[in-house]
Amino acid sequence: MNDDLDPSLDLCDQVLLLLRAAPEGLAEHRLIQALKSRHSTHIPNLPLTDKLVLFRTHFLLFNALYTLRDRLLQDGSALLQISPLCIRLAPYEAGSAGLSEHDPLRDYYLDLSHLNGTDEQDVNELLASFWTRMQGGEEKQAALALFELDDSQQPLDLAAIKHRYRQLVSQHHPDRGGSTTRLQSINKAMEILARYYR
Numbered sequence: 001m002n003d004d005l006d007p008s009l010d011l012c013d014q015v016l017l018l019l020r021a022a023p024e025g026l027a028e029h030r031l032i033q034a035l036k037s038r039h040s041t042h043i044p045n046l047p048l049t050d051k052l053v054l055f056r057t058h059f060l061l062f063n064a065l066y067t068l069r070d071r072l073l074q075d076g077s078a079l080l081q082i083s084p085l086c087i088r089l090a091p092y093e094a095g096s097a098g099l100s101e102h103d104p105l106r107d108y109y110l111d112l113s114h115l116n117g118t119d120e121q122d123v124n125e126l127l128a129s130f131w132t133r134m135q136g137g138e139e140k141q142a143a144l145a146l147f148e149l150d151d152s153q154q155p156l157d158l159a160a161i162k163h164r165y166r167q168l169v170s171q172h173h174p175d176r177g178g179s180t181t182r183l184q185s186i187n188k189a190m191e192i193l194a195r196y197y198r
Contacts, residue, residue, distance in 0.1 A: 004039045011035075011042035011064040012071065016089075025081070025088025032057055033177060048179050051127075052120045059118075062109040069106075085148055127181060140196050143189035158197040165190045 005014045018034050019026065026034065035043055043061065048054045065087065069080040072092070079090040108114055118126075144150040147164045154160070168186045172178035 005035070007039075007041050011040065011060065012068040014038075014040050014042065015061070015064050015068060019080075019087065019089050023089070025086040027086060027171065028058070028061065028084040029171065029178060031087055032061060035061075048177070049174065051123045051181055052118075054179050054181065055118060055123045055126075056115065059109065059115045062105075063112070063115070066106045066109045083148070127185075139192050143192040146185060146189045147193070156197065158194070161190070161193050161197055165193075 005017065009017075014035060015031065018031060018038075032043065032048070036045055039045075042064075043057050044053055046053045048057060062082070065080065065082050069082060072078045072080055072089075076092050076094075078092050081088050081090055141150060144152075144156075147161065147168065149156060149161070149164060165186065169183065170176070172182045172186060174180050174183065
């Protein structure tokens, strides 16, 4: 992945090239780093330590992902699975487009007014509201969702949660190009889960 991406390609096509080269999928952070290292001109080439830059980069990528998912479904060539920890192409299954449910995240990311109308204060409020929703009965479920353990079929214990925590810290640590804000969220989620899984 050392060659520059063709600047005449839109972000969807650049992402498609990178995903085809990684059949096992890529985490959001790795996909962003691959776009930056191959000099994509469609995302900000700025450090992700700034919350607003992080939000805009994330938004642009997810806008492209949902647009690409729609394109691939329409032409029946592939299914695009979208999750922050694994974005991957899967084989197309006949009837997939007809079975898809309404997706509010798709609606959000395809509406560019959310990108253009969101400032740093809005980003801070989005982060604060995430943790506010976690208070009370929702905090455990939200923390499990952040760790992507909310649909786990295996019984969860503190050892499994700590293992997942170490994976996420390693992946999102600022020394490795991760986000301080994301790392703070991971640490907060670990504090919450430690109270429930002693």
